[in-house]
Amino acid sequence: MDICVWDKCNNKCLMCTNPDRPWPAWDGSFDYNYKSLIKRIEKSEEKIKTYDSIYLSGGEPTLHPDFLKFLKFISDRFQKQRIKLLTNGRKFLYNDFAQEVLNVTNNLDIELSIYGPNKKIHESVTRASGSFEQTIKGLENLLNYKKEGQLINVRFVITKLSYKYLEEFLKMMKKRFLLTDRIMLIFWEVEHQAVKNIKAIRITYNQVSPYLEKTYHLLKCFKEIRLYHFPLCTISEKFWSYVWRTLPEDGVIFKNSCNQCRYKKYCLGIPREYSEHMGIKEFKPIKNNFKIKETKDIYHPILTINKK
Ligand code: SF4
Helix, strand or coil: CEEECCCCCCCCCCCCCCCCCCCCCCCCCCCCCHHHHHHHHHHHHHHCCCCCEEEEECCCHHHCCCHHHHHHHHHHHCCCCEEEEEECCHHHHCHHHHHHHHHHCCCEEEEEECCCCCHHHHHHHHCCCCHHHHHHHHHHHHHHHCCCCCEEEEEEEECCCCHHHHHHHHHHHHHHCCCCCEEEEEECCCCCHHHHCHHHHCCCHHHHHHHHHCCHHHHCCCCCEEEECCCHHHCCHHHHHHEECCCCHHHEECCHHHHHCCCHHHCCCEEHHHHHHHCCCCCCCCCCCEEEEECCCCCCCEEEEEEC
């Protein structure tokens, strides 16, 4: 369940998957004040299953004037569901704010976005001066004050602006933020702002692959690394156990030749929007024979892989 807390943000990320403001919440309303948010939740509450996670997103949710009150409401109301906050992390630069949020509930994952190893790369994506320093300080605070049961995660979106810095980014994370619980390396999605800015950010899987290769020696240093939106044939097999199926069935396609691929049953598929804007030439059936140990998790199907 994705709850858009509101549509405002203090970053202007080139590949943001949100539409232009203002955009309506899931019930069609443009009103994001506290009372409207609560009414909206109460209307759709019965659709939320106990195994669902509640995603608080935006815009930038932490900038909402009643964010803390709303987070308290959500954590009281949904005690069985995991609460996940998607944020640019800038407001956590304030020690008090970071502690106040972490004090609300231990049932909380916070996912911050960092798009480069330094100010220059990160801010070429966010187009917001000072955003790198604030997000980095925010991450520092969250890791310092985090409590048992909470997860502090980092998302890195791979675009033309960032793909060459994957290794440098992971080296920076290793040096400064090794205690981060999970790092997600996310291939860009062709949606909304990303479509508008496609010339600046477009990159193919083939172009990303050699730079991803360079990160392999670092992956084991971290508690957890995940790769999102990667069809298996776009990366070498040693990365497969890091791959997660991240898109809904109607968000992906398979080529006819995918039927000859030995590993189709483990593959995410080709993101539909990507296929429409970037073509499908680079996806080729995998014919080699590997020994795969499966997980029982449909979203993370491969546990280990070995050559036969
Ligand atoms: S050929 Fe098709 S099924 Fe096989 S890995 Fe590539 S996209 Fe997936």
